[in-house]
Amino acid sequence: MKVLIVGGKGQLGRGLAATAPADAEIVCHDIDTLDITDKAAVESVVADVKPGLVLNAAAYTAVDKSETDEDAAFAVNATAVGILADAARGAGARFVHVSTDFVFDGASGSPYKPDAPTNPLGVYGRTKLAGEKLAGPDALIVRTAWVYAPTGGNFVRTMLRLMGEKPEVRVVADQIGTPTYAPGLARALWMLAKQGLTGIHHFTDAGAASWYDFAVAIQEEGLAAGLLHKAVPVIPITTAEFPTPAPRPSYSVLDKQSTFAALGQPAPHWRANLRLMIEEIRANG
Numbered sequence: 001m002k003v004l005i006v007g008g009k010g011q012l013g014r015g016l017a018a019t020a021p022a023d024a025e026i027v028c029h030d031i032d033t034l035d036i037t038d039k040a041a042v043e044s045v046v047a048d049v050k051p052g053l054v055l056n057a058a059a060y061t062a063v064d065k066s067e068t069d070e071d072a073a074f075a076v077n078a079t080a081v082g083i084l085a086d087a088a089r090g091a092g093a094r095f096v097h098v099s100t101d102f103v104f105d106g107a108s109g110s111p112y113k114p115d116a117p118t119n120p121l122g123v124y125g126r127t128k129l130a131g132e133k134l135a136g137p138d139a140l141i142v143r144t145a146w147v148y149a150p151t152g153g154n155f156v157r158t159m160l161r162l163m164g165e166k167p168e169v170r171v172v173a174d175q176i177g178t179p180t181y182a183p184g185l186a187r188a189l190w191m192l193a194k195q196g197l198t199g200i201h202h203f204t205d206a207g208a209a210s211w212y213d214f215a216v217a218i219q220e221e222g223l224a225a226g227l228l229h230k231a232v233p234v235i236p237i238t239t240a241e242f243p244t245p246a247p248r249p250s251y252s253v254l255d256k257q258s259t260f261a262a263l264g265q266p267a268p269h270w271r272a273n274l275r276l277m278i279e280e281i282r283a284n285g
């Protein structure tokens with residue numbers, strides 16, 4: 001089957017290409033070859049490729065910047081999702097879209113189920129929620145969280161760099177979520193798409209952590225793999241001590257039970273996937 005992947009150079013896009021099933025003939029685009037906000041360009045590529053499946057890994061992911069760049073964030077995270085969904089539907093293709101834990105406000109003390117009430121705190125979450133609606137009821141929408149990969153801008157790579165440069169690092173300890181390894185998410189998307197699932201589903205790695213817990217684990221794994229040579233103090237701080245333009249949910253653990261049942265297995269614990277990624281960075285120099 002022909003599969004069109006947009007956002008192909010992002011963390012998830014690369015993961016999707018790397019984990020594509022043998023029978024998938026993939027065509028990858030990113031903004032340099034297909035701007036998904038350009039309706040005519042999307043329609044032309046879809047008409048040309050004739051995909052059976054369209055995977056949207058493209059997004060405006062600069063959470064803080066989106067607070068002052070709402071129109072651009074909305075264009076990519078919402079309007080363009082409708083453009084892609086319409087084009088896929090017109091071609092008779094299934095459409096898979098990815099959303100975020102930031103559609104929730106964090107007030108819950110227990111994991112959010114897919115049908116839990118949404119209440120995004122910032123522009124990024126609001127634009128992603130609008131995108132979910134524009135994807136339409138026939139799309140597969142998978143919400144995920146705290147995505148990282150060996151390439152791209154992410155918390156793991158930032159921490160490894162800071163821990164090699166700074167005498168100490170200060171990390172927020174009062175925001176709880178779940179780190180998610182992009183290639184694992186990609187594999188799950190391929191499997192869920194194959195089942196023809198529609199509607200909203202949740203997928204992250206298993207377990208939960210604060211950013212502080214995540215940073216401590218990154219240092220431990222980095223030292224064990226020889227990527228870091230000296231331990232530096234990791235200092236837990238509060239969100240109030242590290243204000244950001246975009247407010248973030250203090251708790252955004254997603255309930256994945258139904259997704260794990262559909263996949264026939266749970267995702268690995270986030271710590272196991274972190275070790276895998278650190279090992280991959282070490283192996284590739």
Ligand SMILES: NC(=O)c1ccc[n+]([C@@H]2O[C@H](COP(=O)([O-])OP(=O)(O)OC[C@H]3O[C@@H](n4cnc5c(N)ncnc54)[C@H](OP(=O)(O)O)[C@@H]3O)[C@@H](O)[C@H]2O)c1
Pocket residue numbers: 006007008009010011012013030031032034035036037056057058059060061076098099100101128144145146147148152
């Ligand atoms: N990263 C996270 O922690 C996280 C958490 C929850 C959910 N998600 C969701 O997971 C999905 C994948 O995220 P990711 O981390 O893989 O994001 P990413 O690494 O930022 O990749 C997104 C890709 O989309 C491209 N893009 C941006 N605007 C575009 C446009 N107009 N047309 C075509 N491509 C465009 C980006 O190009 P440029 O780099 O040139 O802009 C980038 O290559 C997204 O839906 C995101 O909202 C991510």
